[in-house]
Amino acid sequence: MDTLIGLLCAGELDGIALGASKNTVMAKLGSPDDVSVQKNPEILKYGSLELTFYRSKRDTPATLQYFRIDFRTNPCLPERLSWIGWRPGSSVSVDEFTTYLQGRTEAIERQFTVSEDRTIEDRAQVRLEFDSGAFVLFQNKYLAYVGMKGPSTSKNLRQVTVLLADEVVQNIREKAVERQVSVSALCAEWIAERAHVAQ
Numbered sequence: 001m002d003t004l005i006g007l008l009c010a011g012e013l014d015g016i017a018l019g020a021s022k023n024t025v026m027a028k029l030g031s032p033d034d035v036s037v038q039k040n041p042e043i044l045k046y047g048s049l050e051l052t053f054y055r056s057k058r059d060t061p062a063t064l065q066y067f068r069i070d071f072r073t074n075p076c077l078p079e080r081l082s083w084i085g086w087r088p089g090s091s092v093s094v095d096e097f098t099t100y101l102q103g104r105t106e107a108i109e110r111q112f113t114v115s116e117d118r119t120i121e122d123r124a125q126v127r128l129e130f131d132s133g134a135f136v137l138f139q140n141k142y143l144a145y146v147g148m149k150g151p152s153t154s155k156n157l158r159q160v161t162v163l164l165a166d167e168v169v170q171n172i173r174e175k176a177v178e179r180q181v182s183v184s185a186l187c188a189e190w191i192a193e194r195a196h197v198a199q
Helices: 003-010 022-029 094-101 166-179 183-198
Strands: 042-046 049-054 063-070 112-118 124-130 134-139 142-149
Touching (some): 003 142, 022 042, 094 134
Antiparallel strands (some): 049 063, 124 134, 134 142
């Protein structure tokens, strides 16, 4: 599957998804180029890829809550990150990006909202926000960032971690793309349905 489409539709970057532990990400990508001094949230940098981990309680492990790729210069991604398909650069405009999306997956055009704003430096910004939580940010009409943000935290939500066989995870990813939701959202829906039936 095209890496960019997988990120935008399913909210994953070559198997890396929100909620992953720092150890899981480092096992996949290796040692980061840079680590923030601040530990909560903690930011790991791998070239143009920036990952933010947050720990909700002192004795709980930090989990991935946000990541983005900086496309403002020629993006340098970790060697261990597999990128399949179109890899846009900083010269890609909003129109070129949305044209690329057309026809890639069914109804992807209906999956995002567009907002326009101005930054402090009076640079025009256009932001595409996808149902999966993925976003694409353009500054002065050209691609700046592609990333993924988690939902706002709620005291009524708790994270659950499960171990699954690779083929099961792959099937879940395919279903998420088919349904045009994030893997996390799909799993949460399935678990909630099953828990409701069990009551």
